[in-house]
Amino acid sequence: MNRFMRMQTIAVHGGNRKDDIFGAINEPIYMTSNYRIHTDGTPVDWSGTESYIYSRNRNVNQMVLQDKLCALTGAEDCAIFASGVAALAAVFVSFLNTGDHVIVSKVCYSATKLLLDKYLPEKYNIEVTFLDSTDTEAVCAAIRPNTRLIHIETPGNPTTEISDIRAIASLAHSAGALLSVDATFAGPISIFPLQLGADLEIHSMTKYINGHGDSLGGCVLGKKELISQVKEIAMVNFGGVLSPFNAWLIARGLATLPMRMAQHSRTALAVAEFLEKSPAVRFVWYPGLKSHPQNNLAKELMKGQYSGMIAFDIRGDERVHLQFLNELKLVTHAVSLGDIESLIVYYDKESDKLPYYPQIFREGFFRFSIGLEEAEDLIDDLQQAFASCKLV
Numbered sequence: 547m548n549r550f551m552r553m554q555t556i557a558v559h560g561g562n563r564k565d566d567i568f569g570a571i572n573e574p575i576y577m578t579s580n581y582r583i584h585t586d587g588t589p590v591d592w593s594g595t596e597s598y599i600y601s602r603n604r605n606v607n608q609m610v611l612q613d614k615l616c617a618l619t620g621a622e623d624c625a626i627f628a629s630g631v632a633a634l635a636a637v638f639v640s641f642l643n644t645g646d647h648v649i650v651s652k653v654c655y656s657a658t659k660l661l662l663d664k665y666l667p668e669k670y671n672i673e674v675t676f677l678d679s680t681d682t683e684a685v686c687a688a689i690r691p692n693t694r695l696i697h698i699e700t701p702g703n704p705t706t707e708i709s710d711i712r713a714i715a716s717l718a719h720s721a722g723a724l725l726s727v728d729a730t731f732a733g734p735i736s737i738f739p740l741q742l743g744a745d746l747e748i749h750s751m752t753k754y755i756n757g758h759g760d761s762l763g764g765c766v767l768g769k770k771e772l773i774s775q776v777k778e779i780a781m782v783n784f785g786g787v788l789s790p791f792n793a794w795l796i797a798r799g800l801a802t803l804p805m806r807m808a809q810h811s812r813t814a815l816a817v818a819e820f821l822e823k824s825p826a827v828r829f830v831w832y833p834g835l836k837s838h839p840q841n842n843l844a845k846e847l848m849k850g851q852y853s854g855m856i857a858f859d860i861r862g863d864e865r866v867h868l869q870f871l872n873e874l875k876l877v878t879h880a881v882s883l884g885d886i887e888s889l890i891v892y893y894d895k896e897s898d899k900l901p902y903y904p905q906i907f908r909e910g911f912f913r914f915s916i917g918l919e920e921a922e923d924l925i926d927d928l929q930q931a932f933a934s935c936k937l938v
Contacts, residue, residue: 553618553735554804561613561797563606575794576606595777603782607793614800615755615765619734620741623773625766626793628786630730630750631657633764636780637697637726637746638662641772644671646694651679651709652902653702655728655750659899662697676902679709680840682717689721696723700739700847701731704893704913705903706831706857708840711847715743724772730754733807733884734767736851745772753884754853756799757806761792806886809918810854816921817914820928821858826937829906830858854916855883859909866935867892867910873931876919883915888924890914 562573581598583590595603612624627633638661642648650662659676666672675688679698696718700709711727718725726746727739733754739747749755751763766776781787788796811834818832830837833844834852844852860870871879877888893899895910916924932938 556617557614557803558801560617561610561615563610573607573610573794573797576790578605578790593778593782595774595782601790602785602787605787605790605793607790607797608788611788611793611797611800612765614797615734615767618800618803619738619747619767621747621767621769621773623768623770625773625776625781626751626788627764627766627781628788628792629762630655630748630752630764631661632780632786633748633750633766634658634728635661636764636776636784636786637748637766638666638672638695639784640776640779641695641724642666642670642672643694645673645692647673647675647690647692648695648697649675649677649679649685649688649693650696651698651702652676653679653705653707654697654699655703655730656899658697658699658728659902679714680707682710682713685714686717689717689723693721693723695726697726697728699728699731700737701833701844701853701855703728703731704855704857704911705907706731706833706838706855707904708833708838708843708847710843711737711739711742711744715745718745719743731855731883732848732853733803735804735807736811736848736853740767742847745769751796752882754807754810755803755884756796757803757884757886758795758799759882759885759887761795761799763788763792763796806918807851807853810884810916811851813919813921813924814854814856814916815852817916817924817928818856818858820925821856824928824932824938826860826932826935828859828861828909829911830856832856856914856916857907857911858914859907859911860932860935860937862935862937864894864910866937867894867912870931870935870937873934874927875930876923876927877914883913885915886918888915888917888919 724745727744747767821830
């Protein structure tokens with residue numbers, strides 16, 4: 547089988563468990579908060595995560611999802627959380643202590659920025675350096691004796707910037723630090739941070755992994771030694787666990803992930819190429835375009851599947867930008883990403899995030915999450931919206 551077929555087969559069958567009682571083909575939903583404890587004299591690890599005792603520690607549906615993710619990514623272990631933000635926070639509280647230093651991509655998810663720019667420094671005296679993680683030399687220069695973690699996003703949310711995971715992993719390990727990579731924008735089969743040297747891989751499962759916009763979830767993947775620490779500290783004792791029903795929903799979505807990502811990527815490239823040629827468009831960034839500043843690195847890391855996220859802007863003032871949103875028929879103005887339907891959100895030039903982004907973004911821009919619609923239909927929708935705004 548080729549690589550795509552292997553991944554799709556794993557997505558369908560990985561982690562599945564046979565129902566030897568009733569023979570159900572689909573995994574049942576184990577809506578239980580606790581489990582019967584066997585009285586055979588075996589010692590009970592009341593707070594452990596290896597036995598079925600209490601669903602905050604371990605749940606059958608969580609384990610099925612965890613095993614699927616490990617099979618797809620090659621990770622030794624996986625910790626599942628109630629949201630992507632809970633997964634991020636789990637990494638930070640598990641591996642950072644008072645007085646430690648962390649280096650972070652300045653282009654990052656807003657909750658990451660808030661956690662590391664405000665709450666952790668104010669409450670726990672964590673030292674934080676935000677920088678352009680696409681500049682590997684800048685990362686190297688920022689390392690201090692007390693640097694314990696480097697955290698990057700690749701691709702970066704929302705600009706789609708690509709950082710060199712392999713090079714930064716080498717820098718981190720030389721300094722005795724860990725590298726965590728939030729790869730939500732790519733999903734777990736368009737880029738493989740752990741294989742490139744990262745210690746921890748983080749995803750908001752709400753996005754591509756689930757893919758249907760009907761469940762929140764987050765995960766952290768890595769070596770068993772590290773993930774055991776995440777589970778003990780953040781999952782069991784902070785308690786941000788995923789419900790059995792949401793775990794079941796996400797596992798169901800995960801079964802079609804390779805097929806969906808192939809479609810997202812094909813369509814996004816076609817739409818990005820259309821935008822790049824349109825006189826209505828001021829700029830467009832998509833890792834699969836030759837014009838993207840890290841296109842060569844994206845080719846190396848993403849192996850021709852560049853995900854479904856586009857950043858672009860149109861010409862005209864703010865009134866035109868808002869009119870454009872209102873003229874779209876197929877594309878929904880909404881936050882989040884990775885859904886089956888296309889979503890778009892506008893960052894106006896008053897946004898407090900813009901100073902962290904490359905100069906071209908600072909007049910405002912759109913973050914465009916390409917869904918599973920046909921490329922021609924999305925292009926037609928964009929073109930009619932441009933025409934209604936008198937941009938073409």
